[in-house]
Structures are given as structure tokens and as C-alpha cells.
Amino acid sequence: MSDSFSVVENTATVPSTEAKSHETVIPTIRSDLEDVTKSRWGRVWPVIACGAGLFSDGYLNNIIGSVNTILRTLYPIAYINSPAVKNVPSIAFAGTVVGQLLFGFVSDHYSRKWSLMASTLILIVFAALSAGSYGANGTPSGLFTALTAYRFFLGVGIGGEYPAGSVAAAESTGALRKGHRNRWFVMFTNVQINLGFVLAAFVPMVVVLIFTESHLRAAWRVMLGIGVIPPLSLLYLRLKFQEPEEFTRERMHKYPVWLIIKFYWRRLSVVSLIWFIYDFSIYAFGIYSAAWLKIVLSDSAPLWKSFGWNTVLNLFYIPGALLGAFVSDWIGPRYALALGVFLQGVVGFIMAGCYQYLATAKNVGAFVIVYGIFLSLGELGPGDNIGLIASKTSATAVRGQYYGIAAAIGKVGAFVGTYVFPIIQARAPNPVRAGQDPFFVASSMSVVSAFIALFLLPFIGQDTITIEDARFRRYLEKHGYDTSTMGSKPKQEQQQLEQIQTMKSNSQSDCQC
Template sequence: MLFIFAALSAGSYGGGSTSGLFAALTAWRFLLGLAIGSEYPAGSVAAAESSGELKAGTRHRWFIFATDCAIDFGFVIAAFVPMVVVLATTEDHLRVAWRIMLGLGVIPPLSLLYLRLKLKEPEAYVQTAMKNTPVWLTIKFYWFRLLTCGLIWFIYNFSAYGFGIYSSAILDNLLGNDNRLWVTFGWNTVLNLWYMPGCIFGVWVSDWIGPRYALTLGVTLQAIVGFIMAGCYKYLNEPSRVGGFVVVYGIFLALGEVGPGDNIGLISSKTSATPVRGRYYATAAALGKVGAFVGTYLFPIIQDNAPTPLRAGQDPFWVVSSLAIFSGMVAFFCLPISRKIPLMPRTEDLRHTYRSMVVPEKH
């Protein structure tokens, strides 16, 4: 599905009209999103199961390398490729550039398909899989921590996707008269590069102090930087200071990766039993994607309702930083994780309870 709908997006025609073209792009992108949504939880859960076979004390870092670090590297490439394509085609041929950009998206799924065919099921899954998982028992066991993970993921994606989509517009405003498209893409690439030191540093923090405290630390520091940016926005919002803005904003983004970026997927994939882990993780991730939708929908509303242009730049940082503080409190007080996350005991607890319900013990 990834391969097919990525190719169809690049070849969209829509009957030759502009409205038809956008309707076709919307349809293919929707179906492509379904494919991504199917692959994303499966890949993360497989990584979580496989990490149980690694040396204790290093499992968190390898899971994060395989998930969040890979995603963030994809963000960097996704910003860099449009810059190169626009430079190659020039802005006089953007009708060709956008098709090339979408067409290049066909290549990664092809390699993924080959790797998927070679990948074996993790040992933990083979040993503990259950054909029929008890729905109500699962809800009884995990409803609170699932809602906690989903809420934190919602807030994280509200911030990450909201700022991510409108970062180009923010930079375009900062760059002033230099309205060349490739320049905006270039600065956006520099911004996205800040994800990498954040997620790589967070890899070690998660193993050192545990994912719960790493998440809390990351969002707290991010909120502090966000409040500073909001207070100093009138000084940063100048074309002559675009470099300083990118650095401070980049630190803001990097701290988001140290916290929930690295750890919310890790926690969501390791706080349930193996037989229900895929659905548990997918539900938490779905709640996160709802946050992404809400963030991209509300960001322009927040800016449009600001009384002044200065407030239009400040208000998103006030809102997101306040939500980050709330997210940190939820993580610290509600998550059950401190340092180590056992996989097998959770599975055995669920299996034992299920068996005792189905076959009552004789006295």
C-alpha cells in the first residue's frame, strides 16, 4: 500500500482541473496515511519485542534508535529533498518539482518490503502470543495507563506537528524580502536537524534515568525554553536575527525529542502484555495523531485571533509550553515506569488472570 499510493500521489491527474488534482491528492494521501498507520505500530511493537533479547541496560536506546531516531532522520531528509529538487528544477518548474518529491517517496517502501519479508517474529511473541485476547480484561488491566500514554502523545503531537507544519511560514515571515523558496526549505532543513541531537542525547538519558523521568525532564526543559521564546519573541522576530531564532527554536524542538519524542513510544510499547501490545500501542498512537490533527487545525486559529502580529507569534509558544508543563505532571504522577520495563511478567499476569476466569480453580 505504501508503494502503490505513493506512486499514485506522484502521478495524480484529477481530470485535468486544479480542483480535481487536489481531490485526487487528498484521496491518495488519505489511503497512504492508512498504510503508514498500519506499518508504524507493527514496526514499533516488533522493535519492542526484539529489544527484550538484548543486554539489560541498553534495551531502551536500541528501541529508540530504531524508532524515534529513524523518524527524525526522515524529517531531516523530508526537508532537505525539496530544497535540492527546487534548486534543480528552479521555481519556474514547480509543476515538475512536486511530482518528483512525491515520486521519491516510492523508494523507501520498496526496501522496507524486502526487509519485512526477511524479518522473523520476535521470540517473545512466538512464546506468548494468544489467539483470543480478552477485550474487557485488557481494558480492566490497562485503561488508565493507556489513557495516560494517549494523553501525553496527544499533547506531544499537538506541539510537534503544529509547529512542524507552520515552521516554513514562520521562517518565511522572518526572512523578509528573501522569498526564494529554496532558502525557506534550507532554513527548515536546519531547523529539522535539531531533532537529531535531541533524540540521540535522549537515547542515553532514557537508559540512565528511565523513560518516565526522561520524559518529565524533557518536557519541563522544553516548556522553560518555550516560555523564554514567547517572552523574547519581539527580539527574535527580526530578519537580521533569523540565525538566533533558529538556534533557540531548534533547542526547543530538540528538548521535545529528549522527552516525549524518544520515550512516549517506548513507554506505550512496553506497558502492556505481548498478546495485546499491538492494539494497545496503536490506540495510543492514534490518540497522538488526533493531537496532530487538532494542533494543525488550531494553530492558525490561535494566530488569526491574536490582537497583534507580535502576539500571533507569541501565543503558540505560550499555549504549547503550558501544555508541556501539564504533560510533565501527568507523566511524573501517572506513568508506572521508573527505570526498567519488564515484558514477560506483564504477559504472564494477563495470561494467568485470563485462565483463572475461563477455568475457575477447584477448591
């Protein structure tokens, strides 16, 4: 693959009204990033290596919901009456925000590859430490403090997967065939998160059946310890990974911060707001779904049955995510997001209205199906597309930081949601309203999110990354920035090397004479 591409200003007829409204002058790109000489595996494996680490996000974030349920059972007084009951399931989100901002900066300024390696190692170390958490003198309070601390640093590693992994995955899709790029990105980012969700629901059921409820102290540690396996399995692939072509070509060495802010602040605000709304609902629902099912099933139901129904519930993430991967290529990420989140809001209102009939032990199957459809539509819409949109609506030079900020604001939404949902339920006048109110809130926000996406997000096509890089370069040049300094080997450095080589060849010729 060559490092060069050309941009030709084209004022000819624009294929779509949407694209025409987005830019009055559309650059026609002749890009040779699509490397047809490589095998399919050769073109796809970099996307896998970069994006599949988000499986750890899905597993490690969702498994804590079941661990939280077990800790409530083991320590009904010490745990429930301590700050840990809120901190343990939520603190990883705070670490994730730190990781997203930190690794967003590092991945742009230094390296996509080594940012990925660092986040992978952090995940391995702190997933293991979380499983082996032990308090001072063996006290429960010490255990809760240790687990909270390890979960925070685990969150930093999870956060690193977003700006380093997803961004590099998006850039690596440039080598894939047009019309298939969005689906491959989604398959190895959001679908991986959802597979992690499903495994995080299935593992507790199996582990509790194996250990029985008499050995829950060992069970929750095994659940957390399994989280070491996914990042460990990616180490080799990531070690072989090379920096994406776009990154080596477009990276900056000096950042005109004010110019960048003026160029992207509106777009970043829209993407961040949509991500905040989505994570506010989806992570809170994910963490507390096991507890809600236990309420629906009644207190007499065994713990493994609650986890089993939670597994069925989480399986609904998968069809929505898989279908959404193709819909994103067919109609574009913006329309796919708006469609999915609007339908999710409609189903949420229906579920809230029928909650008193659904939330009974005899109707648990209906509860799971309707709730599952609600979750599935969320994956078809923002779940699949918000990361894709964040990856493709900024230039390569600032993509890690842009994505990291948007994802961090999303995780702030998740962090807020895990605190707000219990408050909403606690202040409800009766048990039925305690179940209804979270769905009313989430559904209202979903509908608002759909209109924001439909009217405020830009057009996103198969070549948006390359087009956006060209647009950003033109903007920088217009404002006096020297774009010849961009790239891993800036033009000035290349010219100096060429001059040195020319001088050497001339001196050798003189010697021969």
C-alpha cells in the same frame, strides 16, 4: 532461543523504592530471550527491519509542509480559497488513525510480520500515486481532490507502521543486552522519524535549486516521489523477518475484552493523553515551520532560502533524539520523558516572551537556534520515550491494539493541532502575538504533560515486557481465563500432537514385534 521462561514470586528486598511502589510483589524473571549466541547484527537487524519504516512517517508527513508552500505559490487563488489548503497537509493524519487502529487489531490477531508487509506495500503504492496526482480534465480542483484522497490512504500505510513495526521492534529488543535495549529501540523508531524530518526539509531546498522556481510543478512531484524509496528498501528485510519470540509465546486466540479493558484502561488513558499533547504541538510546528520562516525572512527571500533555514531547524531534532536514546537507558523512560518535556516547556515560554526580537530577518539565526532547542528537547523527552512506553506498558497479547489506540489518539492530537494553530494565529490581535500564542499554548501543555508523566506513568525497566506478560497472565488466571490456550501453539494442541506422536511410535513398535 527457547520458547519457555519461568516466573518465581519474590518478596525479597526490591532494588528501588519506585519499583516497590509499583508492585508489592515483584516477579523475578529468568528469561532466555537474550540470545548471546547470535552476532550483534543477528540480534539487531530485526529491530531495524521493524522500526526503520517510521522513516517514511517522518519524511512523508513533513514533506507535505513544503509541498503545501509550493502549491500556495503555484495556485494563489484556487488553492488558498479551497478546502484543500487545510485538507492536503492534514488528511494523512486521519488515514494514520485508521491505519493504527486497523493494524493494531491485525498485528495482535494474526501476524506482526504480514502486518508490516501490508503497510509497506500501501506506502509504496500511495506515495507513488501522490507524486503522480492528476485531476479530472487537468483542473486544479481535481488535482487537489486526487492528492487529498491519495494522502489519506498513504496515512493508512503510515499508521500501520506504528502498531506493527514499533511493537515488533520493542519485542525484538529482548534479544539484546540489558542496559542497551531502550537505545536500540529509539534509534530505529523515533530517530528514524527525525531523520525523515531532516530529509523532508533538505530535499525541497535541493529540488528547488535544481528545478528553479520556474518549474515548481515538477519540483513538488519529485519531492513526494522520493518517498517511495524508504519503504521499498525495507521490503527484503521484512520478508526475512520472523515473528518475535514474545508474540509466538503470548498471543491470544480468544480475547476477554472486558477483562482487558478493566486491567489497562487507566494506564492507556495516561499514555494516550501524553501522546496527544506531544503530537498536538510537534506535527503542527513541523508542518508550518517553513511558512513561519518565510515570514521571518520576509516575502522577498527566495523559496530555497526558506527551505534551507528549515533544514537547519530540523537538524536540531537529531541531537535531542540521539541523546534521549541513551538517557532513556540511564534514568528510565518515565524520567527521561518528564525531564525533556518540562525543559521544552520552559524554553517555549522564553521563546514566546522574546518572539518580537527573534522574529526578524536580522535575527533569523537566533530564531532558528532557540526554536531548534525547543524541538530538540521535545525529542529527548516524549519524542523518544512515548512510543517506548506505549510498547512496554502492556502485555504482548494486546500490545498492538494498546499501542495502536495510544498512537491513534496522538495522531488525533496532530490532526487537531494542524487545524487549531492557524486559528490561534488568525485570531491574534497583531503579528507578534500570532507568533507568540502557539508557543504559549504548546509550552503550557508541555509542563502539564511533564507532571502527568512523573506522577501517573508506571515504572519501566529493561525487563518490563517479560514482567508485564507474567503479570497479565496471573490476572487472567485469577479471573478464570485459561492461559494454556495462549501462544502460536497452545499447550492443548502441543499435548495432542505429543499424544499422536506417542501413538505412532507405539504402533511402529508393535509392528516390529
